[in-house]
Amino acid sequence: GAVVSQHPSWVICKSGTSVKIECRSLDFQATTMFWYRQFPKQSLMLMATSNEGSKATYEQGVEKDKFLINHASLTLSTLTVTSAHPEDSSFYICSAREVDHEQFFGPGTRLTVL
Amino acid sequence: RKEVEQDPGPFNVPEGATVAFNCTYSNSASQSFFWYRQDCRKEPKLLMSVYSSGNEDGRFTAQLNRASQYISLLIRDSKLSDSATYLCAVNEGTYKYIFGTGTRLKVLA
Numbered sequence: 001g002a003v004v005s006q007h008p009s010w011v012i013c014k015s016g017t018s019v020k021i022e023c024r025s026l027d028f029q030a031t032t033m034f035w036y037r038q039f040p041k042q043s044l045m046l047m048a049t050s051n052e053g054s055k056a057t058y059e060q061g062v063e064k065d066k067f068l069i070n071h072a073s074l075t076l077s078t079l080t081v082t083s084a085h086p087e088d089s090s091f092y093i094c095s096a097r098e099v100d101h102e103q104f105f106g107p108g109t110r111l112t113v114l
Numbered sequence: 115r116k117e118v119e120q121d122p123g124p125f126n127v128p129e130g131a132t133v134a135f136n137c138t139y140s141n142s143a144s145q146s147f148f149w150y151r152q153d154c155r156k157e158p159k160l161l162m163s164v165y166s167s168g169n170e171d172g173r174f175t176a177q178l179n180r181a182s183q184y185i186s187l188l189i190r191d192s193k194l195s196d197s198a199t200y201l202c203a204v205n206e207g208t209y210k211y212i213f214g215t216g217t218r219l220k221v222l223a
Contacts, residue, residue: 034210093124
């Protein structure tokens with residue numbers, strides 16, 4: 001299957017700092033990328049959908065100024081958690097999709113905010 | 115009512131047992147359905163898509179019941195390696211997937 005990578009795989013940061021997470025599709029061009037968040041023992045919650053070259057579409061309740069998404073190319077999307085706080089600690093997973101194909105998930109990034 | 119609901123489990127079954135999970139969805143216009151497997155602290159991996167006619171892949175069988183708005187996953191001859199969380203996902207005709215909370219399965223030796 002297609003490969004999607006995420007970097008970093010885990011990060012620990014101090015409260016108030018910003019953290020950038022990268023999501024790359026390694027062997028296909030991802031017209032759409034998705035960012036999910038998963039708290040322990042809970043489901044994946046879609047945060048936003050990004051299409052290459054356009055602004056991301058955020059789900060209800062997700063602050064777009066706090067979670068900045070950039071999808072500058074067909075193989076790279078970034079999520080920046082600005083001014084992170086302990087309640088932002090979570091497992092962030094991206095997925096990528098070609099047109100009319102299934103989604104492939106990245107391995108996830110575990111964020112811990114102290 | 116949640117859009118996609120699953121019994122969180124855990125389902126504890128002995129090796130070799132047959133186990134079935136259901137997943138209900140609220141939007142009757144939902145168009146495609148999937149089962150994912152998620153191991154602890156890992157990303158979900160697609161197990162199988164669910165077709166209207168039902169589909170089988172080795173020990174795994176998935177079925178869709180549109181009238182009652184649920185999908186099911188049957189695992190026969192459970193293996194220890196089947197222990198994981200099984201997530202259902204529903205696509206409502208856009209590219210957006212809605213996931214259930216997952217059902218934890220533990221296969222015991």
